[in-house]
Amino acid sequence: MPPRTKHRRTSISDVARHAGVSVGTVSNVLNRPDRVSPDTRERVETAIAELSFVRNGSARQLRAGRITTVGAIVLDISNPFFTDVTRGIEERLTADDYTLMVASSDRDPEREARYLRLFEEHGVRGVMVVPTADSIDHLLAVRRRGIGVVLLDHPSPVDSVSSVAVDDVHGGALATRHLLDQGHTRIAFLNGAHSIRQCADRLAGVRQALAEAGHDPAEALVEVQVSLDADGGEAGTRALLDGDRPTAVFCVNDLVALGALRTLRRAGVSVPDDVALVGYDDVTFAAELATPLTSVRQPRHELGARAADLMLRGADSPAEHVMFQPELVVRESSVTTAG
Amino acid sequence: MPPRTKHRRTSISDVARHAGVSVGTVSNVLNRPDRVSPDTRERVETAIAELSFVRNGSARQLRAGRITTVGAIVLDISNPFFTDVTRGIEERLTADDYTLMVASSDRDPEREARYLRLFEEHGVRGVMVVPTADSIDHLLAVRRRGIGVVLLDHPSPVDSVSSVAVDDVHGGALATRHLLDQGHTRIAFLNGAHSIRQCADRLAGVRQALAEAGHDPAEALVEVQVSLDADGGEAGTRALLDGDRPTAVFCVNDLVALGALRTLRRAGVSVPDDVALVGYDDVTFAAELATPLTSVRQPRHELGARAADLMLRGADSPAEHVMFQPELVVRESSVTTAG
DNA sequence: TGGCGAAGTTGAATCGATTCATCACCGCGT
DNA sequence: ACGCGGTGATGAATCGATTCAACTTCGCCA
Structure with missing residues (x-):
């Protein structure tokens, strides 16, 4: 076993030499086996195996152009x-x-x-x-x-x-309408940066649903910008708890909702009795959380x-x-x- | 805009021609900018921008060998x-x-x-x-x-x-010892195929812990083979509920535990009072499940x-x-x- | 003025697989 | 005996970037 030697990769011409054929034939064995006579093919194949040859993808692609x-x-x-x-x-x-x-x-x-x-x-x-x-x-x-x-x-x-x-506009509206139906009039939205299209659209949906129901977003909506993971949900929720607490929290995704749920529980806030919670994505574990999570499902x-x-x-x-x-x-x- | 034409990718020599230099110089601009005089470099750089040239990685790698x-x-x-x-x-x-x-x-x-x-x-x-x-x-x-x-x-x-x-042997033993400490004497293990090393090792750990405590694995252990996801956990748990129900279930990973938890709840079996549950991996959501999940954490x-x-x-x-x-x-x- | 070294630039050779025009060979029909 | 078609095999040209020996300029000093 030569473990450290910097040996040149074996190439198609090494195989050709070893099998006593031309490089073209080796290439044919590799790409169009039916155009090669059975015994030549076998000779080439054993040569490939003996040298444990692996095609150089770069050369292959350089020449052939196509790629999958x-x-x-x-x-x-x-x-x-x-x-x-x-x-x-x-x-x-x-x-x-x-x-x-x-x-x-x-x-x-x-x-x-x-x-x-x-x-x-x-x-x-x-x-x-x-x-x-x-x-x-x-x-x-x-x-x-x-x-x-x-x-x-x-x-x-x-x-x-x-x-x-x-x-996503529809998704945001769906969640919001549901919360409005449940009688909530002050809704917090733990959202990500508006430069992220998904976040901007879901917010638009929230606003749309509020407007439809005759609410002024400026009053009915508290938006908090968070990072899009469980930690973000925690931080955002802590911020909410400090201030004028809303009765419903809509999270831009389920990871954020996970963090929110964790924080609410620790603070002794009951979900859904004190605060209603809705997530987004309906990930695998949404149904199995401490409080099974209402969520917007996407295909x-x-x-x-x-x-x-x-x-x-x-x-x-x-x-x-x-x-x-x-x-x-x-x-x-x-x-x-x-x- | 030529949308469908099968144009040849622009190559380094196109750039060279456009900038009025040799291919070697273009290559130098790309790889060792300091060896090229400032104004030549700028000429080449504008040529690159104008032709929106992108290096052909295959050719690059074929020649240079190295790759990152x-x-x-x-x-x-x-x-x-x-x-x-x-x-x-x-x-x-x-x-x-x-x-x-x-x-x-x-x-x-x-x-x-x-x-x-x-x-x-x-x-x-x-x-x-x-x-x-x-x-x-x-x-x-x-x-x-x-x-x-x-x-x-x-x-x-x-x-x-x-x-x-x-x-993983240690991990399996940790979980098992914990369950034994809690007084359980019949433990189910929802495991994957033994051909998977992680599964085999965790089983070995389970056996070892049982033996240490003076239990006969043949009696104290029920192993059920499942697929390594939430569905597997569901199926495995249903199988357990049908038979002679153990008092503790150890799952080879948290996804399986998720499925197990779901099934136990649906069947009205209380966790941990009727059945204790332990998972493996300590994934993000483990702490936030309906019943926060005991789990083996890996770095x-x-x-x-x-x-x-x-x-x-x-x-x-x-x-x-x-x-x-x-x-x-x-x-x-x-x-x-x-x- | 001539020589030397440094800095920049050149372009042919190279990497390895694919492609394709060309050739060798064989069998068969006339 | 000759030609023809078909099957296999050949090997040089090719893809595009990198490398490097060779060359040109130019500044500087003896």
Whole structure:
């Protein structure tokens, strides 16, 4: 065993020499086995095995151009919502023998750009991106260079780029209407930065529902900006408890709601009797929390699958814009028990 | 805008022509800007911008050999345990300007092999793998071809391969001892396939703790094989409820415990009064479940970070074997309240 | 004035797999 | 005996960035 030696990777011509054939033949064995006579093929195959040869993907791709890899850039890979979306993408992709590279932008446009460039340099067929910023100019540029682009969880601002999204305005409105129906008139919204489209849209939905019901958002709504994880939910909730306490809290996602629930319990505030709580995404554990969580459910898996589908369609077919509708799942956390 | 035309990617020589310099100079601007005079550099840079040139990574890598990408293959990317491990890896890696490609084997050796080949073809510097099977011969073969290998969440069977793991035997024993301390004498273990090392080891720990306490595993232990997600936990628990019901259930991970908890509640079985429940991994939501879950905590983040660290050390430094110790976090689900 | 070194620039060779025009060979029909 | 079609095999050209030996300029000092 030569453990440390810097040996050159064995190449196709090493195999050719070992098998006593030409490089062209080896390549044929690799790519079009039927065009090679059975015994030549076997000779080559044993040579490959003996030298434990592995194709150099870079050279392969440099010459052949084509490639069956696509990239996806999501906002936060540790959010179960995106994990499930990713699953959906992957399943659709493997059906066509494509492979997926996933990256998490962590909502940082710079990271998004960095991964975008990495993917492009590696010659991916296309990318599915949850954009971090309003502008998608950089994505249009990518597309102009011949790479497929599908917007993920984001409606397309331009006709020519396909997109798959869920109606977040509607989702925000659904949650708010539900809380209004329960008699709440002062609602807190633990939201993320408005530069994040999902956050801005859900807020718009909240406002819309309030207006419809004849409430003045300036009075009925307390918005608190938090980071989009459980810690953010904790911090935001602590801030609420200090001030003029609202009777209902709507969280922009279930991780935030998890943090909110934790903090409320510790503070001895009963959910839903003292404060009603609604989350967003309906992640796996939402139904099993200390107080089962009312949440807005999105078709995560389908979202990903559909995006992958549009990606694979190729640049020749016209762009499509898919918009899914979310649905409200009511559980204990928002419904005051008899009394 | 030429949307559909199959234009050749602009190459470094296009840039050279446009800027009126040689390809070598363009390459220098890209890789060693200090060796180029300021005004030449600027000419080239504007040419790059004007043509919106993006380096062809395949060609680059083919020639240069070096690359700053490493791969990771985990068992199940939708398990929060592995998401956090991945985070740890990524953070350590970006510190050194490396990038990560993650893949999920879904516990299928064939998928593992497929991604391994993909990574190798793409010329990664190394791979971090949670092996799906006992044998790591295929990984040794990869390493013999000059690619770094670090075993992730798996102690190395051979000295020459670095590994980072958590003591699962100890973890299983911790949970079991705790349940024995609580007075339970018939314990169910919702476990996965024994071919999965983590499952086998945790079972070994359970057995060891039982034996230490003078119990006969054949009597004190009921093992049920389930799939390693919430659905598995549901199915396994239903099976338990039908038969001779044990007084304690230990789940091989928190997702399984989630399913178990859900099923117990639906069946009107009180946790912890009728049945004590212990999970494994101590995921984010464990503390916030209907009944806060006792669980075995693993240093997920550090696990990943340390693995990445060993990976970056390079093949020249000697292999290392890191073994972390898990700790038990006791919550309501396993401690009978006064009475 | 001539020589020397430093700084910049050049362009051909190179990495390894694929492609394709070309060739060798064989069998068969006339 | 000759030609023809078909099957396999060949190997040079190619993809695009990097590398490096060679060359040009230019400043400076003896």
